[in-house]
Amino acid sequence: MKKLGLTLLTALVGGLIAVGGYKLVESKQESKMSFEERQQLHYANNPVPNVVSSTGNPDFTQAAAMVAPAVVNITTTYPGRSRGYGASPMDLFEEFFGMPRQRQPRSAPPAQATGSGVIISADGYIVTNNHVVEDATKIEVKLTDKRVVEAKIIGRDPNTDLALIKINEKGLPFVRFGDSDQVRIGEWVLAVGYPLGLESTVTAGIVSATGRSTGIIARELQQRQYQQRGYQSDDQPMVNTAVESFIQTDAVINKGNSGGPLVNANGELIGINSNIMTPTGTYAGYGFAIPVNLVKKIADDFIKYGTVKRGLIGISFQELNPSLAKELETKETTGLYVMEVVPDGAAEAAGIKKGDVITKLDGRVIQSSSDLQERIYRLRPGDKVKLSYKRDGKERDVTVTLREDTRASESSKEESEAKRSGTEIYNKLGAGFVPASEARKKELGVSSGVVVAQVHQGGLFDYFNVQRGLVITHVNGRPVNSADEVEAALADSERGIVRIVGVPQRGSRVELNVPIEY
Numbered sequence: 001m002k003k004l005g006l007t008l009l010t011a012l013v014g015g016l017i018a019v020g021g022y023k024l025v026e027s028k029q030e031s032k033m034s035f036e037e038r039q040q041l042h043y044a045n046n047p048v049p050n051v052v053s054s055t056g057n058p059d060f061t062q063a064a065a066m067v068a069p070a071v072v073n074i075t076t077t078y079p080g081r082s083r084g085y086g087a088s089p090m091d092l093f094e095e096f097f098g099m100p101r102q103r104q105p106r107s108a109p110p111a112q113a114t115g116s117g118v119i120i121s122a123d124g125y126i127v128t129n130n131h132v133v134e135d136a137t138k139i140e141v142k143l144t145d146k147r148v149v150e151a152k153i154i155g156r157d158p159n160t161d162l163a164l165i166k167i168n169e170k171g172l173p174f175v176r177f178g179d180s181d182q183v184r185i186g187e188w189v190l191a192v193g194y195p196l197g198l199e200s201t202v203t204a205g206i207v208s209a210t211g212r213s214t215g216i217i218a219r220e221l222q223q224r225q226y227q228q229r230g231y232q233s234d235d236q237p238m239v240n241t242a243v244e245s246f247i248q249t250d251a252v253i254n255k256g257n258s259g260g261p262l263v264n265a266n267g268e269l270i271g272i273n274s275n276i277m278t279p280t281g282t283y284a285g286y287g288f289a290i291p292v293n294l295v296k297k298i299a300d301d302f303i304k305y306g307t308v309k310r311g312l313i314g315i316s317f318q319e320l321n322p323s324l325a326k327e328l329e330t331k332e333t334t335g336l337y338v339m340e341v342v343p344d345g346a347a348e349a350a351g352i353k354k355g356d357v358i359t360k361l362d363g364r365v366i367q368s369s370s371d372l373q374e375r376i377y378r379l380r381p382g383d384k385v386k387l388s389y390k391r392d393g394k395e396r397d398v399t400v401t402l403r404e405d406t407r408a409s410e411s412s413k414e415e416s417e418a419k420r421s422g423t424e425i426y427n428k429l430g431a432g433f434v435p436a437s438e439a440r441k442k443e444l445g446v447s448s449g450v451v452v453a454q455v456h457q458g459g460l461f462d463y464f465n466v467q468r469g470l471v472i473t474h475v476n477g478r479p480v481n482s483a484d485e486v487e488a489a490l491a492d493s494e495r496g497i498v499r500i501v502g503v504p505q506r507g508s509r510v511e512l513n514v515p516i517e518y
Contacts, residue, residue, distance in 0.1 A: 178268030193260025205251030311402030314345020430459010
């Protein structure tokens, strides 16, 4: 009997070890997966039963119940200093909703704004709009259970108005990815978010159009370029890098909906609500969402590379119509007319010439310039695409290997990588920081410092029992006075160790060497 019991115990322990080992391997593999692969793994382990409408179509009760818990309210804080005409981080947001631009007072108090976001993974990654978080000094996320946690920016892409942020929470509900290529005009959709200061709100409508371009992102990018150049005239042309191929919907979207999800009747994410077209500043029937297939690629790039990897064909083009065709003296009236071919670019290597007319991409008819831009932006340098084009009335096919976008300088790439590294470590600490007041620093006899304002369960600060209220003066030997300075200093961590100096009271000092696992 004892022998049998020992045998059973041995089998049980062996089984637990095997399961534990499997879970460890599974966890490590999951960290290397794309967001879509992570979701598929989750649903493979946790199948969702088929949903049957109880009241006939359309019935959105199940879709709303699935999505709403994963939609968050984002509150951002901006510095109260003069930013000059058109430089406010809210300019793009205001332009979306028809609000007039005004000069900022030079001594304005800190400003706040709100938007929405959608959780895409159980470990706290959230997609929102770039214009919701751009230039923010503090980002707070309010979950549907009323918890408020601080978030850090993982990556921003002004070209698509997308951003990825992260909170240090686990086991969160998230919205399942759909396929924006399968979206059809006339199908029912839901928009979820926090409009006009309200709590979580669901509205319904239909898809009005796909592949729409509004020009809003392009105008904002152009204004940024003007500001960076100080409105000085030079020989460099303004480069339009915006990618706009929106899903248009008549689901009600208002100020505060930005960054929230557009989902289909199955509760699958098909787009991120970005802007509206309106003469009044409020809903007028025309809302625009960024397709989810583009969202997937941008989010994965931020995790894998810290920046967006953009592949280029190497052409400039114009969308043909009968009037332009007559002006250009071409017999083709549809397609994309190649105006210029970049020297030593992918298109030139493939034999494409000025005057060719692009008609298809991978066998799919190109209806507009926005359609081509959005599909190419989903790809990376080195990817191959099949282009069909017309020359002298004959259609030809050619394979083009995309080249890397070298317009970004090496220094900016290094800066992006450093920021990514610092952000990842910041998230591992599991803490939130606010600047120490001058009175507090004087009381402690220090010249720099941030106060530990939050300690999240499961983070390294929680593990090492770092208490809220501690004033941290230096990180990795660098004085810190803000959360951003903490993040920047964390990027200098050597040999996987973060060196932290804190002052709990005047005359005392604590030093922590916190190991970071990569």
